[in-house]
Amino acid sequence: MASDQISADMxxxxxxxxxxTRYNVQGVPHTVIxxxxxxxxxxxxxxxxxxxxxxxxx
Amino acid sequence: xxxxxxxxxxxxxxxxxxxxxxxxxxMFTQExxxxxxxxTRTMLEEVSGLSEKLxxxxxxxxxxxxxxxxxxxxxxxxxxxxxxxxYGIRFFGVxxxxxxxxxxxxxxxxxxxxxGLKDKVMSELAKVDQPVHxxxxxxxx
Numbered sequence: 001m002a003s004d005q006i007s008a009d010m011x012x013x014x015x016x017x018x019x020x021t022r023y024n025v026q027g028v029p030h031t032v033i034x035x036x037x038x039x040x041x042x043x044x045x046x047x048x049x050x051x052x053x054x055x056x057x058x
Numbered sequence: 059x060x061x062x063x064x065x066x067x068x069x070x071x072x073x074x075x076x077x078x079x080x081x082x083x084x085m086f087t088q089e090x091x092x093x094x095x096x097x098t099r100t101m102l103e104e105v106s107g108l109s110e111k112l113x114x115x116x117x118x119x120x121x122x123x124x125x126x127x128x129x130x131x132x133x134x135x136x137x138x139x140x141x142x143x144x145y146g147i148r149f150f151g152v153x154x155x156x157x158x159x160x161x162x163x164x165x166x167x168x169x170x171x172x173x174g175l176k177d178k179v180m181s182e183l184a185k186v187d188q189p190v191h192x193x194x195x196x197x198x199x
Binding site for chain 2: 001002003005006007008009010011012013014015016019020023025028029030031032033034035045046049050052053055056058
């Protein structure tokens with residue numbers, strides 16, 4: 001909501017097991033950034049933004 | 059049959075009191091509903107009745123394929139929160155347990171048009187100059 005560039009899906013893993021397999025989810029919350037990057041565990045807001053910036057090479 | 063307890067409804071009603079803008083909850087299900095779809099729809103019908111600022115649109119994932127595509131909905135049950143525009147907020151699966159808290163919080167943020175983030179986080183977010191798709195995988199608690 002705070003960025004026009006970012007969309008965010010909350011995905012119930014137990015209902016979509018194919019995504020759990022696709023992203024090799026072993027612990028939750030598991031955040032996938034643009035299909036290729038991920039961060040595991042609860043993130044502080046600022047840390048998540050930093051992970052996003054890192055993922056897009058900023 | 060309802061899914062929310064009376065005391066939870068009252069609590070949510072209280073939380074929704076400071077919503078001052080309209081929020082449309084757009085849900086995708088299908089004609090023959092999956093059990094999770096039915097539960098999600100029932101829950102959203104109850105939630106949307108807790109504030110006059112909220113409205114619920116229920117669409118068929120198959121019959122309204124174009125709309126589903128527009129919202130980037132590729133699986134159901136799907137719940138999209140829309141304010142004066144689509145902010146890219148989606149829930150896939152039943153928003154129950156901890157996710158229910160997140161759903162209520164997100165509805166409030168959209169309803170107040172305020173993401174509730176610190177200035178420092180906002181200034182870092184401003185550096186994001188290309189589309190980013192986040193998927194947070196969680197499990198029921």
